Amino acid sequence: MASLKAIRTRIRSIKSTQKITRAMKMVAAARLRRSQEAALAARPYEHLMHEVLDSVGARVELARYPLFQQREVKRVEIVAITSDRGLCGGFNGIIEKRVRKLTQEAEDKGQKVTLRIIGRKGADYFRRREVSIRRSYTGLLGDLKFSTAQEIALELSMLFLAGEIDQVLLVYNEFVSAVSQRAVEKQLLPILPPPPPADIESVRTPVDYIYEPGADAILDDLLPRYITNQMWASLLESLASENAARMTAMDAATNNAKEMIDKLTILMNRTRQAAITSELVEIVSGAEALK
Amino acid sequence: MASLELEITTPEKKAFKGEVSEIIAPGADGLLGIRPGHAPLLATITPGVLSFEVAGETHRYALGGGFIEIAENHVRVLADTADRDRDIDLERARAALADATDQLQKLVAGTSEYVHQRSRQERARLRVELASRLSSAC
Numbered sequence: 311m312a313s314l315k316a317i318r319t320r321i322r323s324i325k326s327t328q329k330i331t332r333a334m335k336m337v338a339a340a341r342l343r344r345s346q347e348a349a350l351a352a353r354p355y356e357h358l359m360h361e362v363l364d365s366v367g368a369r370v371e372l373a374r375y376p377l378f379q380q381r382e383v384k385r386v387e388i389v390a391i392t393s394d395r396g397l398c399g400g401f402n403g404i405i406e407k408r409v410r411k412l413t414q415e416a417e418d419k420g421q422k423v424t425l426r427i428i429g430r431k432g433a434d435y436f437r438r439r440e441v442s443i444r445r446s447y448t449g450l451l452g453d454l455k456f457s458t459a460q461e462i463a464l465e466l467s468m469l470f471l472a473g474e475i476d477q478v479l480l481v482y483n484e485f486v487s488a489v490s491q492r493a494v495e496k497q498l499l500p501i502l503p504p505p506p507p508a509d510i511e512s513v514r515t516p517v518d519y520i521y522e523p524g525a526d527a528i529l530d531d532l533l534p535r536y537i538t539n540q541m542w543a544s545l546l547e548s549l550a551s552e553n554a555a556r557m558t559a560m561d562a563a564t565n566n567a568k569e570m571i572d573k574l575t576i577l578m579n580r581t582r583q584a585a586i587t588s589e590l591v592e593i594v595s596g597a598e599a600l601k
Numbered sequence: 602m603a604s605l606e607l608e609i610t611t612p613e614k615k616a617f618k619g620e621v622s623e624i625i626a627p628g629a630d631g632l633l634g635i636r637p638g639h640a641p642l643l644a645t646i647t648p649g650v651l652s653f654e655v656a657g658e659t660h661r662y663a664l665g666g667g668f669i670e671i672a673e674n675h676v677r678v679l680a681d682t683a684d685r686d687r688d689i690d691l692e693r694a695r696a697a698l699a700d701a702t703d704q705l706q707k708l709v710a711g712t713s714e715y716v717h718q719r720s721r722q723e724r725a726r727l728r729v730e731l732a733s734r735l736s737s738a739c
Contacts, residue, residue: 348613355610358679362643362668456612456681461717519670522644523630531645532668535681542612 328567335560392432399559459542698725
């Protein structure tokens, strides 16, 4: 049996670990609230964007636009959003797994795959594998800027328009709730005609607008923004998910630490009791022997 | 008198929501004046100043590019950025403008970085213009 001193040291060490995990949980919780608000704040914009695209889309033939053009897919770019920092449970693992599956499927179809990774964790993971990474971004998740989404979207659009890539898939964690996130994949390019909005509020009769300047010009302006916004919304979703995942992971770690401390405390008490008992036995039997 | 319901939304936040009486927006083909009862309209807006009146007070926002949608006295503005004049820090805006202008000199036109800095410059320029107009009015 371990000595009393060893057990005490162990308990102390677990306690300090617990302090760290608890602090990280609090930080993640605070960040989660902020990132959740940001993700929610982006929704009205996204919503309106869909509506406008729907409305204009009903009047012009969208397939004419290069960004809508479906080509035979020979080269795919997968954009994966992971995190810069670890200690967030399965957050990055499920993205990496999904990306590998997608890569495999595409390669089986004879397509060439390139990756674009956001987040240090994903970049580190894929660097060690047999995949070609076109670009990776690290350190931009801490202070997420809209211009980052703009830049990525612009670069992807240019590659697509230049025929360098025929399809762009986006893989990220969607924020379901504070305790649940799931990996989703979305096609960013070519743009898929938007699905009908789910909200009741938006199901109003389509308005017959005056377009200024012309529906075509509006669409030219709208499409790049649409892609940018999808990128932006995905980044926000992923960030909220990351914080939620970290909070859950750190909560579990804190609870596990508590359990271990409880168990070790019982063990420590037993060990101490055993030591006292055996000392007593020694004294009593010593006294017996003197009789 | 009928009023307009105005909403200004950016990807980062909801910048404004409320009842206003008259709006002047920077349309792609020139300024758009909007009063209650305006016909349904969907227009692009260029980076510029959007102004409107709330209870006699004039609000001004520096807008990045975007759209404006008008339907049944409900006006929705979708902009890349929206900064209210009195929230703009003139010093910071000036510094951003100088920095963006600096960066632009080193870049080749057409690259994504160039486009990015170009839009930064434009935004900063607008902020400076609005903020200095405000401080001189005081």
